[in-house]
Amino acid sequence: MSSTVLEPVVSRVRHGLAPWARICGIAVCALLTLGPVIWTVSTSLRTPADSADLPPEIVPTEPSADAYRAVFDKIDIWLYALNSTLVTALIAIGQMITAGLAGYAFARLDFRFKKPLFALVLATMMVPLQVTIVPVFLELKVLGLTDTLLALIIPAFPTAFGTFLMRQYFLGMPKDLGEAAMIDGAGPWRVFRSVYAPLAAPGLAIVGVLAFNYHWNEFFRPLILETSTENLTLPLGLVSLQGNLGTGSISVVLAGVVLSMIPAVAVFVVGQRPLREGITSAGVNR
Incomplete structure (x- = not known):
């Protein structure tokens, strides 16, 4: 059989395998991503005696909600959830405001040292949080804000990534x-508030959703800045479920993890549409 006859056959086989190869690749990636989540939910529904079985069962033979009841009995999860909600919501709103204003200034306003200042803002993205936590702690101590929720909220308002994102968006x-509005007599603030800010709503939604999901799961800063039990956030409060020297029940710990994931998943589901629209419109604008 000549090569000219084989070429169409090989082409059809290649095109027929391509979709299946992509589907298999996506399935493998989804399994690797969702596997730990499935195991977490499954283990949280087992009894403490069955939580350490090897190999682990994907579907519990006798599902039980005792681990979830134990979470509410062992820790004040409502207080920790309220603290986390307050902290993350205010941080998300604050970052949307600061990122919107800073991004608009770097994109549309002319002032001295604009480029060096923007480069300095981007350079802060390369500095690890562990490097700056001690100076931040000392400043908060001087201001009398240590061991308060404000110690978590105020320092998190500036966001280098959000500023960069909104600058590119503007x-x-x-x-x-903006020029048409200025001809009509609008000043820089009125141009931003009435013209550009409404158009930047999808981009601001991206900043808000990403900020909420990041700070909802934040552990390091609350560990350093908070000492009182009434000021603990949810990730830090769940640590007490491990018990002394990690002797707590695995199923109880993972039940607390599942409960802590629910608000973050809900915010992502609600914000998925503006997040997708913001990324798409940003790509079209560029």
């Missing part, structure tokens, strides 16, 4: 809109 918007 650069993709037409200048004619």
Whole structure:
């Protein structure tokens, strides 16, 4: 059989395998991503005696909600959830405001040292949190804010990534809109508030959703800045479920983990549409 006859056959086989190869690749990635989550939910529904069985069962033979009841009995999860909700919501709102204002200033306003200042902002993204936590702690101590929820909220308002994201977002918007508003007598603040800020709502939604999900799961800063039990956030409060020297029940610990995941998943589901629209519109604008 000549090569000219084989070429169409090989081409059909290659095109037929390509979709299945992509589906298999996506399935493997999904399994690797969701595998730990499935194991966490499954183990949280087992009894403490069955939680350490090897190999672990994907579907518990006798599902039990005792581990979830134990979470509410062992820790004040409602207080910790309220603290986390308050902290993360205010941080998300604060970052949306600061990122929107800073991004607009770097994108649309002309002032001295704009480029060096923006480079300095981007450089802060390369500095690990562990390097800056001691100076931040000392400043908060001088201000009398240590061991308060404000110690977690106020230092998290500035966001280098959010500033960069919103600057790119504003650069993709037409200048004619702002120039037309200025011809009508609007100042820089009025142009931002009435013209560009409404158009930047998808980008601001991206900043808010990412900030909420990141700070909801934050552990390091609350560990350093909070000492009182009434000021603990949910990730830090769940540590007490491990018991002394990690002797707590695995199923109880994972039940607390599952409960802590619910608000973050809910925020992501609600914010998925503006997040997708913001990324898509940013790509179209660029």
